[in-house]
Amino acid sequence: MNTLDAIAKRCSCRVYKPEQLKDEDLKKIIEAGNAAPVGMGKYDTLKFTVVQDKGLIEKIDGAGASFFAKQGIDIPHPLCSAPTFIMVSGAAGDITPMNTACVIENMIIEATDLGVGSCYIMGNVAAIKGNEGFKAALRIPEGFEMVSGLILGYPAEEPAARELVTDKIAAEYIK
Numbered sequence: 001m002n003t004l005d006a007i008a009k010r011c012s013c014r015v016y017k018p019e020q021l022k023d024e025d026l027k028k029i030i031e032a033g034n035a036a037p038v039g040m041g042k043y044d045t046l047k048f049t050v051v052q053d054k055g056l057i058e059k060i061d062g063a064g065a066s067f068f069a070k071q072g073i074d075i076p077h078p079l080c081s082a083p084t085f086i087m088v089s090g091a092a093g094d095i096t097p098m099n100t101a102c103v104i105e106n107m108i109i110e111a112t113d114l115g116v117g118s119c120y121i122m123g124n125v126a127a128i129k130g131n132e133g134f135k136a137a138l139r140i141p142e143g144f145e146m147v148s149g150l151i152l153g154y155p156a157e158e159p160a161a162r163e164l165v166t167d168k169i170a171a172e173y174i175k
Contacts, residue, residue, distance in 0.1 A: 001112075003109070006110075007109060008162055008164035009112050009159070010112040013082075013155050015081075015155065016080060016081055016082045016083065016151075016154065016155065019153075019154060020084065020153075021084050025114050028114060029114070030050070032106040033106055036105070036106040037102050038099045038103070040095075042091075042099075045090050045096065046088065046103065047144060049088075050084065052083060054083075057085050060128060061077055063124065063127040063128050064079065078121070079121070080119065082117075083153045085150070085152075086107070086151075086152065087146055088104060088148050088150070089144045089146050089147055091143055092143065096145075096147055097147055100147040107150055115154070116152055118150060120148065120149075121148065124149055128146065
């Protein structure tokens with residue numbers, strides 16, 4: 001698949017098969033994250049925590065459900081029963097959220113190319129960000145903070161076909 005085809009096909013997957021990702025697929029997705037542009041080349045300011053422990057995923061899922069419920073939003077399983085959750089953490093700093101977004105976007109495009117479903121996760125991260133228990137369980141280094149998450153798994157449903165949309169964001173050309 002070429003890059004634009006993968007970008008066009010990419011969508012947020014919210015229904016997953018229970019089977020775990022193949023190690024080779026996960027390795028390629030992590031490699032894609034490592035190939036992302038990171039400001040000033042400071043890759044050592046980021047960390048992936050790959051969670052495949054069902055019990056820990058369920059705890060993170062429950063924290064997210066509670067977080068949303070307090071806002072009057074009914075999302076009982078915000079991690080969508082995905083078998084893999086990746087927390088991207090980083091050194092506290094102004095550029096860390098942008099670096100994290102670049103890294104996750106690369107991972108999502110690679111996942112799409114491999115036939116792996118994905119969804120960028122923010123609510124669950126907000127739910128557990130200040131929780132020392134989750135910080136310890138996810139082995140977040142001292143001086144790092146939880147920034148963004150990504151769920152991955154094989155889609156239980158075939159995503160609807162999409163065309164590449166190229167006019168959603170206004171573009172002005174100054175020549």
